[in-house]
Amino acid sequence: MSGASIDKTRRAFLFGATAEPQSDTALRLPWSLPGAFLDACTGCGSCVTACPEGIVSLDGSSRPMVDFRRGSGLCTFCGACADICPEPVFLASTARAATPPWTLxxxxxxxxxxxxxxxxxxxxxxxxxxxxxxxxxxxxxxxxxxxxxxxxxxxxxxxxxxxxxxxxxxxxxxx
Ligand code: SF4
Ligand code: SF4
Ligand code: SF4
CATH class of the missing domain: 3.30.70.20 (Alpha-Beta Plaits)
Known part of the structure; x- marks a missing residue:
């Protein structure tokens, strides 16, 4: 794991997994690390297909975002999006169980x-x-x-x- 990833994980654990930086105003996914969708997401779309509620889509920059007017219209916080992601975008699975998905x-x-x-x-x-x-x-x-x-x-x-x-x-x- 890179130093940058360690810093992000620590910061997320201390302050919550949730807040994207103010510069990223899109509604990102639960348990995502601050700024990670801009830094580490490759836009592969695995989270889009993994979401059983159908609420995840890719934005104009091929980064995933939650849209509550799609699919079933709610997040059940099942964690499937985080489980399938191959990149260091989400809080580690061991920490997710003890951390609120977001502060939204x-x-x-x-x-x-x-x-x-x-x-x-x-x-x-x-x-x-x-x-x-x-x-x-x-x-x-x-x-x-x-x-x-x-x-x-x-x-x-x-x-x-x-x-x-x-x-x-x-x-x-x-x-
Ligand atoms: S936690 Fe589950 S329901 Fe919520 S966005 Fe991720 S896959 Fe979809
Ligand atoms: S009462 Fe609730 S559902 Fe109805 S218009 Fe107001 S916010 Fe919307
Ligand atoms: S008020 Fe909060 S908990 Fe209730 S449906 Fe809306 S987002 Fe969900």
């Missing part, structure tokens, strides 16, 4: 239909982690709130939202 969380935008007084709870219905609750306030209908402690960033709420109001990105505390 869901965020609801201002175009949520409830802001216009339209009743909708599609996101809550889709969330298997009960991370979305609806909050009532005087003079308006209930609006969704993400519980960042429960949200895993799985993406299941993204595609069902009829307003395309939900994005998965780093929690504010991680930015």
């Amino acid at each position: 969380r869901a965020a609801i935008g201002a175009n949520c239909l409830t802001h216009d007084g339209v009743m909708c709870q599609s996101c809550k219905d889709a969330c298997g982690d009960a991370a979305i609750r609806f909050v009532y306030a005087a003079g308006r209908i209930a609006q969704p709130m993400i519980d960042l402690d429960r949200c895993t960033g799985c993406g299941a709420c993204v595609d069902p939202c009829p307003a395309e109001a939900i994005e998965i990105h780093r929690a504010v505390a991680d930015a």
